[in-house]
Amino acid sequence: MEIIIYGIVNSLTLILMSIGFALAYGVSRIPNFAHGALFILTGYLTWLLRFRMDMPYGLAILLSLIIVAIIGVALYQIILIRVRGMPISEIIASFGVGLAILEFLRWSGLKGTAHMLPPFMSGSMLIFDVPLDYQRIIVVLGGVSVLLFLWFFTTYTKPGLSLKAIAQNERAGLVLGIDSDIAATLAVAIGAVFAGIAAIILLPLGNIVVEMGYEVLVFAIAVSVCGGLGSWKGAVIASFLIGFAQTITVSLVAPHYHFVTALFIIIMVLIFKPSGLFGRQKELEERV
Amino acid sequence: MPELRKERLDRGVKVRSDTIYALSSMKEIMFLVGPGLLLILLLLVLPLVVSPYWQRVMAITGVYALLSISFGFLANYVGLVCLGGALYVGVGGYLSGLMNAAGLPLIICIPLATFLGALLCTLLLLPCLPLRGVYFAIVSFIYPLLAGRLIAATGFYGGTDGIPGLDTLPNIWITLYLAILILLIILYGISRMVNYEDVGLVFRGVKDNELAIKASALDLTWYKVQAVYISAVMGCFAGAYLAHLYGWVGLSLFAIDFSILPVAATVVGGSGTLYGPLLGALILVPASEAMRAFGTLRIVFYAVLLVFFVVFWTEGILDFLKRKYEQFEHWVRI
Numbered sequence: 337m338e339i340i341i342y343g344i345v346n347s348l349t350l351i352l353m354s355i356g357f358a359l360a361y362g363v364s365r366i367p368n369f370a371h372g373a374l375f376i377l378t379g380y381l382t383w384l385l386r387f388r389m390d391m392p393y394g395l396a397i398l399l400s401l402i403i404v405a406i407i408g409v410a411l412y413q414i415i416l417i418r419v420r421g422m423p424i425s426e427i428i429a430s431f432g433v434g435l436a437i438l439e440f441l442r443w444s445g446l447k448g449t450a451h452m453l454p455p456f457m458s459g460s461m462l463i464f465d466v467p468l469d470y471q472r473i474i475v476v477l478g479g480v481s482v483l484l485f486l487w488f489f490t491t492y493t494k495p496g497l498s499l500k501a502i503a504q505n506e507r508a509g510l511v512l513g514i515d516s517d518i519a520a521t522l523a524v525a526i527g528a529v530f531a532g533i534a535a536i537i538l539l540p541l542g543n544i545v546v547e548m549g550y551e552v553l554v555f556a557i558a559v560s561v562c563g564g565l566g567s568w569k570g571a572v573i574a575s576f577l578i579g580f581a582q583t584i585t586v587s588l589v590a591p592h593y594h595f596v597t598a599l600f601i602i603i604m605v606l607i608f609k610p611s612g613l614f615g616r617q618k619e620l621e622e623r624v
Numbered sequence: 625m626p627e628l629r630k631e632r633l634d635r636g637v638k639v640r641s642d643t644i645y646a647l648s649s650m651k652e653i654m655f656l657v658g659p660g661l662l663l664i665l666l667l668l669v670l671p672l673v674v675s676p677y678w679q680r681v682m683a684i685t686g687v688y689a690l691l692s693i694s695f696g697f698l699a700n701y702v703g704l705v706c707l708g709g710a711l712y713v714g715v716g717g718y719l720s721g722l723m724n725a726a727g728l729p730l731i732i733c734i735p736l737a738t739f740l741g742a743l744l745c746t747l748l749l750l751p752c753l754p755l756r757g758v759y760f761a762i763v764s765f766i767y768p769l770l771a772g773r774l775i776a777a778t779g780f781y782g783g784t785d786g787i788p789g790l791d792t793l794p795n796i797w798i799t800l801y802l803a804i805l806i807l808l809i810i811l812y813g814i815s816r817m818v819n820y821e822d823v824g825l826v827f828r829g830v831k832d833n834e835l836a837i838k839a840s841a842l843d844l845t846w847y848k849v850q851a852v853y854i855s856a857v858m859g860c861f862a863g864a865y866l867a868h869l870y871g872w873v874g875l876s877l878f879a880i881d882f883s884i885l886p887v888a889a890t891v892v893g894g895s896g897t898l899y900g901p902l903l904g905a906l907i908l909v910p911a912s913e914a915m916r917a918f919g920t921l922r923i924v925f926y927a928v929l930l931v932f933f934v935v936f937w938t939e940g941i942l943d944f945l946k947r948k949y950e951q952f953e954h955w956v957r958i
Contacts, residue, residue: 367758418935423758424705428891429934436927443921554769561762592777599770606763607751 339583345472347579348479350555351572352538355482356530357556358563358571359490360523365503367427368524370411370434371531372553376546377437378404378532379539383452393454401532408528412521420520434553442546452543471540478537482530483572499523551595558598562605577601628955638950659949663899664808671800679796681913683869686803687713687862688885689905692893693810694858695886696901701818702851703831705761708749710768710882712859713866716741718781720864721873724790734864741860746853753848765883772878786874793868803865807902810858815898827851885909888926891933894940903942 357371368374381400385391391399411433419425489496498519501509506516531552542548558578563570578598585597641652671679691709698704720737724730752763775781793799818824826847829837837844867873885908886901893904908926915922933940947953 415931415935424761425934425938427758427761428887429931432927432931432934436924436931439920439923439927443919443924554766557762561759590777592773596770596773596777599766599773602766603752603763603770606755606759 339580339587342587343576343580343583345475346583347576348476349538350559350575350579351479352475352482352530352534353552354556354559354571354575355486356527356534357553358560359486359499359530360527361560366412366416366520366523366527367423367430368408368411368416368527369427369431369553370437371527371556372549372551373434373437374404374407374528374531375535375552376441376544376549377407379535379544380441382536383544397536401529401536404528404532405525408525409521411528412517412524416520416524417517434549438546438549452540454540475537475541478533482533495519495522554595555598558602561602574605627958629958630953631956632947632951632953634951667804667808671797671804676796678910679800680869681910683796683799683803684866684913685906685909686800686807687866687869688882688889688909689807689902690803690810690858690862691882692886692889692901692905693807693814693898694855694862696890696895696898697814697818697858698851698855699890700895700897701824701831702827702848704753704848704851705757706749706764706852706855707761707883707887708745708764708767709859709886710878710880711748711764711771712741712745712856713863713882714768714771714878715745716860716863717867717873717877718863719744719860721787721790721867722781724868725787730791730793730868734861734868737864738857738861741863742853742856745856745860746849749852749856750849753845753852765880768878768880768883772875775878776875781873786872786876788872790868790871790873792871793865799869806861811898811902814854818898823847823850888930890940891930892940894942894944897942900940900942904940907941 353375356374357368360366360368360371378400381403382396385396385399386393389396411430415429415433416426419429490500491497498509498514499522501512501514502516502519509516509519534552555578559571559574562574562578563572578601581597581601582594585593637652637655640648641655671682674682691713694712695706695709698706716737719741720733723733723736728736748767749764752760755763781787793802818827826837826842829840829842830844830847830851834844837847863877866877885905889904889908890901891904892908893902894900912922912926915925918925937944
């Protein structure tokens with residue numbers, strides 16, 4: 337029972353961490369390798385606004401989400417737009433930006449365990465005899481609502497559909513009047529906001545540390561690569577697969593192996609099913 | 625304001641030395657071999673004049689230069705973007721360290737670790753060879769992370785503490801000139817291979833057009849294996865060398881620096897040739913050493929530099945210098 341409940345929590349944690357990346361990379365093929373940096377940046381900004389400038393918590397969250405969205409737009413408009421279509425350059429450039437942000441934060445004083453965000457609600461409750469604190473329940477609810485939003489956004493709204501379009505066939509998209517630069521900017525900005533939301537929901541569970549930025553990036557890559565690109569459903573299934581695998585290894589083998597499992601799963605998926613769990617023919621072509 | 629454009633013309637000596645008359649005068653011979661000779665002389669003379677601290681920096685620069693060449697060879701000539709530099713270093717270093725701890729002398733350890741380690745790395749990467757581009761990069765990037773975490777979690781081979789007390793290379797001269805000599809041999813060998821041998825042509829075919837290779841009844845995977853083995857040999861040597869430079873092997877041999885720096889070197893130096901990554905490594909490693917006083921801020925400088933080169937100066941330093949060397953430039957009115 338414990339495994340099931342904590343597995344679900346863990347899986348939704350992964351979904352939260354990776355959904356922004358999966359939206360930008362999976363749905364519209366813009367690899368935003370600064371994802372982990374944006375995650376930490378939002379957390380740190382919120383912390384600064386809340387505790388250094390004494391803003392109310394809600395306002396601090398809102399402001400830092402807006403700032404991160406602006407950074408996302410700038411990231412695309414200044415950097416990524418110039419290397420669009422060259423996957424390796426896109427990755428190097430965005431990873432460089434992420435590295436710069438993370439290491440700058442580390443240099444400017446984000447060290448040690450002094451930085452914590454307060455949880456929204458403290459306390460815990462019993463679910464099937466398993467104690468679960470409220471923040472973890474918020475993680476589950478947050479994960480589910482982010483997923484629902486994403487499903488609605490990419491299925492029923494025009495901007496959402498245009499994100500899919502530029503990944504599937506950019507030229508056809510242009511013919512139909514989709515400005516691919518605007519769509520891509522939107523994808524990066526929304527991805528950045530999702531990274532921020534994830535940070536605000538997840539960071540109260542622990543300290544804000546720079547290393548987490550790298551970890552988030554690795555998990556995000558793991559989930560979107562395993563899930564197969566273009567399908568956020570694949571990303572969801574992959575999150576559950578990795579999340580449960582991790583929880584099981586942690587409780588049955590040893591906690592050290594929790595990262596190893598994720599890495600091992602990515603390698604296995606790429607070797608045996610290169611198009612990802614839910615990939616289709618076109619994706620197979622570009623991977624193998 | 626009249627509109628201007630830059631006109632570039634080849635220098636006379638370049639036009640003349642491009643043809644068969646290259647050997648007609650000393651000046652033209654020097655034009656052709658000068659840059660290479662300068663590099664070799666610089667590498668051979670520099671250890672004699674710098675301080676002991678910078679001698680060690682040079683040795684580490686040599687390690688990174690080898691890794692950069694290995695990365696550049698795979699990426700530019702075979703089309704495999706392999707971020708597994710840390711895997712090579714780790715495997716080479718650990719093998720050599722283990723053999724040394726078991727009592728073998730260095731002169732056996734290092735070559736054995738180099739070739740066996742390369743074999744091991746190739747076998748590990750073998751299942752991922754069908755993957756392309758970004759996916760191969762991701763998988764090869766994950767291998768060293770996985771290996772590091774596995775060693776930390778299981779506590780094999782000293783776990784997080786590593787294996788201390790290995791033999792170190794006898795003295796600083798042998799240390800340095802070993803690295804430089806191997807570097808030069810590898811540069812010479814690889815540039816002969818990719819430019820003048822048939823297999824070099826096949827490698828480029830693997831990069832540009834896999835179907836053409838298959839249509840020529842050549843085994844695609846076999847050629848990729850060969851290329852990966854060659855680059856792994858360089859990387860594993862770098863690892864074994866590093867292990868005996870420090871006299872210690874540990875998890876830091878799997879650090880992502882060894883995977884990332886070659887990419888940075890290639891971006892800064894310029895891709896497309898073997899010398900670009902080399903030049904990049906020769907600039908970046910001493911530069912990062914000189915910035916050591918800034919602490920982690922130097923990684924920020926580094927990252928900003930990387931982004932600048934990728935986005936705004938894609939040709940890299942080598943191509944820029946080459947253009948200045950071979951051509952005149954002047955503005956003309958359109």
